[in-house]
Amino acid sequence: MRNLNLLILLFSVLTLLGISGCKTNPVTGKKELMLMSEQKEIALGKESDPAIVSSYGLYEDPTLQKFIDEKGQEMARISHRPNLNYEFKILDSPVVNAFAVPGGYVYFTRGIMAHFNNEAEFAGVLGHEIGHITARHSAKQYSKQMVGQVGLIAGVVLSPGVRNNFQQIQQGMGLLFLKFGRDAESQSDQLGVAYSTEVGYDSEEMAGFFKTLSRMREGTGAETIPTFMSTHPDPGDRFNNVKQLTEVEQAKYPQKNFVVERNDYLQMIDGLVYGEDPKGGYVENDNFYHPVMKFQFRIPRGWRSANSPSQFQMADPDGKAMMALTLGQGKTLEEAAQAFISSNQLTLLSSDQGTVNGFPAIALVADQVNEQDPAQNIRILNYIIDYEGMILQIYGVTLKSTFSAFRSTFQNTMKSFDKLTDPSKINVKPDYIRIKTVSKPGTLSSVLSQYSVSGDDKQEHAVLNGMELSDQVSAGTLIKVVERGR
Secondary structure (H helix, E strand, C coil): CHHHHHHHHHHHHHHHCCCCCCEECCCCCCEECCCCCHHHHHHHHHHHHHHHHHHHCECCCHHHHHHHHHHHHHHHHCCCCCCCCCEEEEECCCCCCEEEECCCEEEEEHHHHHHCCCHHHHHHHHHHHHHHHHCCHHHHHHHHHCCCCCCCCHHHHCCHHHHHHHHHHHCCCHHHHCCCCHHHHHHHHHHHHHHHHHCCECCHHHHHHHHHHHHHHCCCCCCCCCHHHHHCCCCCCHHHHHHHHHHHHHCCCCCCCCECCHHHHHHHCCCCEECCCHHHCEEECCEEEECCCCEEEECCCCCEEEECCCCEEEECCCCCEEEEEEECCCCCHHHHHHHHHHHCCCEEEEEEEEEECCEEEEEEEEEECCCCCHHHCEEEEEEEEEECCEEEEEEEEEEHHHHHHHHHHHHHHHCCCEECCCHHHHCCCCEEEEEEECCCCEEHHHHHHHCCCCCHHHHHHHHHCCCCCCCEECCCCEEEEEECCC
16 A cells, blocks of 8 residues: 555656656667656746746846857857757846756856856857756755755755745755766766867866866855856866867868867957945945945844845854845835735734834734754744835744844844935945056966056956966957056
8 A cells, every 4th residue: 555655656756847757868769757747847947947046137248148158149049959949148147157947048147157268168058958958967956855955055054944044035046056976967067068169169268267166166266156066066077078079070071170269259348247246235344335226234243145136134153043134015004014925925923013213113923834854843023124115124043942032143133124324335446347458468467467456366366367477478368457446
């Protein structure tokens, strides 16, 4: 009887996911069990795309967008799955990352576009991501993980109990954090080399870009650990592996000249926003400022933070609590409070009306019950604020057992919400990538000095340019220099 029940359960799951038996992998030609039909895969991409764009926003650069569209479609046509409706987008995020979701959607952040130093590097990563789609890695991994919701930093710093419950409330983008195994990464590297080689690029440049990512991971100061390296675990010596794959693939086209296109690419990213764009909000001296919406509040000292167009998150370094600022769902405080309780299936404990620095507000406390493990019950404090007609909410999440320890920390942040009037905090500008033509030859270090780059910034610039500070730079060479804003 037990075996019969298991068979019925399996049949139900397969039916739900649209399974019609084993599928032939379009890359390997082998049969494999796939817990997702191609129709479901395409539907998943269409469903996920709006949420991804909403979470991070699109980076508006018509020239750069046209470039990735043209190169992406060219490579898609020669891929193993040219029938898919591919879409290529640049996300307005400083994080160094590129990823693909099932069905043909490929995303590059402006952070990774800033760190490419030629078209060939871009093409290698483009082919790698298309490879995840054509080999159905994302679909297979999705089938395994069932897209456990993981937010911007929730999955990295929160304890399991807080994270698992917080996920249900903040609806993070788990698809962005699908991790692939050694075999899948090796296969996508191989496909990246094959696809970029076939369209005429020198795929060995992709190996150089992996070296840039490794230098960033080693704590060079250029950025934090690039997300690309955490979502694409290194399957051994990828640098040498890509070089070897390149030799094999290029030997198939003895009459073809493989291009790098360094100068064209660099000129195209001149003026690219680099790092955090303050117009979407920024952190400075334990305060969060939003110069467009003109509000501010304090962040607990030592807490980590992450920003996106849809929410701003703060996390206790020990992983025991988290806060988030989001828009409230409703036109009034009461509607937003009811929507928060009902949509998250919370048990309301208290609701008090008042003000926060003169702005009408509701402060509510609610529980989310974990029937399987009561020790993982969480308690939430949410301040819903009517800020000049805009409904905002700052809520804190922690285990019920630790709520009393964090309540004052939550309240200090929530009650600090206020109007931003300081012109020096409002009139801020982002950093930009500027492309300079070297006039006087020398080491990269000496050349950077010519552009008033000094101290720790030099090492950051070395990584950004894919060079060492000791490298010799000839006159006429194009290099990246960061023009500092605020």
